[in-house]
Amino acid sequence: MSEDVRDTPQLVFRLHDGAPELVREVLLERGWEEFNSQEHQEGDWNLYWRPSAFRSSDYKRLLPWQRLNHHPKTVGITRKDCLARNLRRMRGTFGSTLYDFSPTVFILPNDYTRFLAEYTKHHLCGAASGGGEGGRATGYWICKPVDLSRGRGIYIFEDVKDLVYNSSVIVQRYVSDPLLISGYKFDLRLYVCVKSFQPLTVYMHQEGLVRFATEKYSLSSLDNLFSHLTNTSINKFGPSYTTDKERVGQGCKWTMSKFRCFLHSQGVDQQLLWLRINSIVTLTLLTVAPSIPPSRNCVELLGFDILIDAALKPWLLEVNFSPALSSDCQADITVKKGLVHDMIDLMSYQSGDSLRQRGYFRQKHKRPCYLGSQLQPAPGLPLSKSVCRHQSKKRSHSQSSLQALLTEQRRKFPPSSQLNQTCSSLRWVSSTAGSNPTLPPHSHPITAVTGNRRTRPTPSSLVTGNRATARVSEVTDVSGDTDALTPDSLRRRVTPQHHHTVGFSSSSSSSQACKLPAIPPRRQLSVRSPWANQRQEWSMAPHPPCRVGDFILTFPFNRATLRASRDGLDVRTAVQEVSKLAAQLTSQY
Ligand code: ADP
Numbered sequence: 001m002s003e004d005v006r007d008t009p010q011l012v013f014r015l016h017d018g019a020p021e022l023v024r025e026v027l028l029e030r031g032w033e034e035f036n037s038q039e040h041q042e043g044d045w046n047l048y049w050r051p052s053a054f055r056s057s058d059y060k061r062l063l064p065w066q067r068l069n070h071h072p073k074t075v076g077i078t079r080k081d082c083l084a085r086n087l088r089r090m091r092g093t094f095g096s097t098l099y100d101f102s103p104t105v106f107i108l109p110n111d112y113t114r115f116l117a118e119y120t121k122h123h124l125c126g127a128a129s130g131g132g133e134g135g136r137a138t139g140y141w142i143c144k145p146v147d148l149s150r151g152r153g154i155y156i157f158e159d160v161k162d163l164v165y166n167s168s169v170i171v172q173r174y175v176s177d178p179l180l181i182s183g184y185k186f187d188l189r190l191y192v193c194v195k196s197f198q199p200l201t202v203y204m205h206q207e208g209l210v211r212f213a214t215e216k217y218s219l220s221s222l223d224n225l226f227s228h229l230t231n232t233s234i235n236k237f238g239p240s241y242t243t244d245k246e247r248v249g250q251g252c253k254w255t256m257s258k259f260r261c262f263l264h265s266q267g268v269d270q271q272l273l274w275l276r277i278n279s280i281v282t283l284t285l286l287t288v289a290p291s292i293p294p295s296r297n298c299v300e301l302l303g304f305d306i307l308i309d310a311a312l313k314p315w316l317l318e319v320n321f322s323p324a325l326s327s328d329c330q331a332d333i334t335v336k337k338g339l340v341h342d343m344i345d346l347m348s349y350q351s352g353d354s355l356r357q358r359g360y361f362r363q364k365h366k367r368p369c370y371l372g373s374q375l376q377p378a379p380g381l382p383l384s385k386s387v388c389r390h391q392s393k394k395r396s397h398s399q400s401s402l403q404a405l406l407t408e409q410r411r412k413f414p415p416s417s418q419l420n421q422t423c424s425s426l427r428w429v430s431s432t433a434g435s436n437p438t439l440p441p442h443s444h445p446i447t448a449v450t451g452n453r454r455t456r457p458t459p460s461s462l463v464t465g466n467r468a469t470a471r472v473s474e475v476t477d478v479s480g481d482t483d484a485l486t487p488d489s490l491r492r493r494v495t496p497q498h499h500h501t502v503g504f505s506s507s508s509s510s511s512q513a514c515k516l517p518a519i520p521p522r523r524q525l526s527v528r529s530p531w532a533n534q535r536q537e538w539s540m541a542p543h544p545p546c547r548v549g550d551f552i553l554t555f556p557f558n559r560a561t562l563r564a565s566r567d568g569l570d571v572r573t574a575v576q577e578v579s580k581l582a583a584q585l586t587s588q589y
Pocket of ligand 1: 103142144148149150151152154172173175176186187228229230231305307317318
């Protein structure tokens with residue numbers, strides 16, 4: 001362990017009742033200390049993690065070195081009826097061609113008459129043609145209580161006579177032709193971290209989960225939940241859960257990398273699929289982003305549930321608030337631990353946060369971050385001149401601490417003149433990674449942040465050899481289609497489990513298939529690309545790191561969206577850019 005790590009006061013986390021045990025495990029592993037009301041003062045914590053929403057007073061009291069694991073007011077997409085309403089509004093504004101990724105939905109009881117009209121239309125249409133979209137019957141619906149999760153209270157029906165509800169529900173067109181693997185239905189659980197809503201900064205985790213139904217799909221048994229629902233909470237009680245199911249295996253989950261490799265083995269070109277999924281995430285977040293108060297000290301982990309149909313079209317089923325971080329199986333362990341580590345890295349704690357938390361800056365930092373955050377230096381960002389001036393009035397003890405902090409921050413945020421130097425060292429990392437047959441160069445990130453995990457050294461420290469083990473996030477810049485890989489992500493990618501389960505060769509093309517494609521895709525960066533000329537500018541402009549651990553930046557994704565996300569979100573431009581990207585890629589297929 002380096003001196004740096006030993007000497008830095010610990011960061012302190014506070015877990016609310018019901019917070020995932022995994023969060024405690026990860027933070028303790030990283031050398032954090034758990035908040036204890038006997039030993040710590042009320043505000044002596046750096047991270048407060050709650051499974052449920054915070055009160056508005058929690059945001060108001062938030063101090064610069066503290067983070068919360070929720071942004072305020074995200075219910076607009078995480079409650080089924082609110083999501084339906086917001087997507088309907090966006091469809092009205094931007095057209096149904098772009099916002100066509102959510103199955104037709106009605107909020108009952110209010111929309112009952114409209115539902116009946118749609119139901120009748122489909123029914124008549126189906127009866128006349130003997131089938132509907134894709135030659136399949138279209139008359140299936142799924143009814144879900146608006147405020148329940150984990151499959152509770154859900155049922156599928158064909159005949160309106162079977163629609164029964166005694167609370168607020170949504171009735172959604174049932175995607176009756178899902179893509180199947182050996183006859184089993186599945187959906188994708190994607191982990192999306194919104195680092196900030198203003199400016200909108202979104203990361204998607206490279207890993208995720210594929211959740212299978214445990215009985216073969218059949219429209220002749222609509223009441224068999226083990227065949228139609230993919231919730232683990234339901235399927236783990238199914239009779240076939242432990243059976244070794246054809247291709248799917250035991251249990252009901254795959255990792256996302258295994259799924260990507262499966263698609264690759266089937267000859268599926270995934271570029272378009274992942275681009276569409278990215279667009280769904282961005283377009284969904286754009287529905288609420290302008291209404292969320294700025295609070296830079298918050299991050300939000302969201303679970304996006306996506307169903308892919310037989311034509312490879314992804315559909316958004318729902319967005320989960322506080323997605324489950326419990327571990328039922330090996331896939332959970334593989335995915336979720338790395339996810340939480342990467343999420344902590346994304347919070348960009350600095351060594352100064354623990355110093356401040358210990359009270360050095362406490363007196364002057366009475367001002368909370370909520371709503372006033374634009375005027376505060378965001379934690380994890382270099383201190384502004386005014387703060388430096390403000391801090392310089394402190395007593396000499398504080399001055400030396402501040403000096404240390406500033407030196408530390410300068411080290412992590414090098415002036416642009418130093419970036420080229422950093423780039424070349426990282427290119428070296430990338431080319432080294434690329435020479436390993438199991439670790440092909442990744443095509444996406446321009447900037448990468450490597451973690452502050454106590455037990456996991458950073459690649460830059462390994463390569464350059466002149467940096468102490470980092471306890472705080474390090475920002476590095478890479479220009480070109482190369483990628484700085486962290487030893488953690490490398491380790492995760494080369495775990496024997498991945499290779500055994502997937503069973504593919506170690507050729508770089510098949511390994512590449514297990515990763516998220518670049519956004520914008522490599523092809524988009526060709527000479528014909530509208531961003532080709534801006535690429536240098538984008539890479540050198542101040543922008544969020546393109547990669548943090550296995551989190552990949554998905555918004556902003558080019559210069560126009562970077563600009564649109566600043567100084568008040570320009571939703572129209574952002575939507576137009578997503579639309580442009582989708583149109584360009586679609587035209588290539
Ligand atoms: P919950 O919050 O209870 O998990 P979801 O909306 O995620 O509710 O639905 C649970 C499961 O039902 C999904 O994982 C999926 O397998 C299935 N499902 C939900 N909506 C649809 C739909 N419109 N078409 C097909 N399957 C669906």
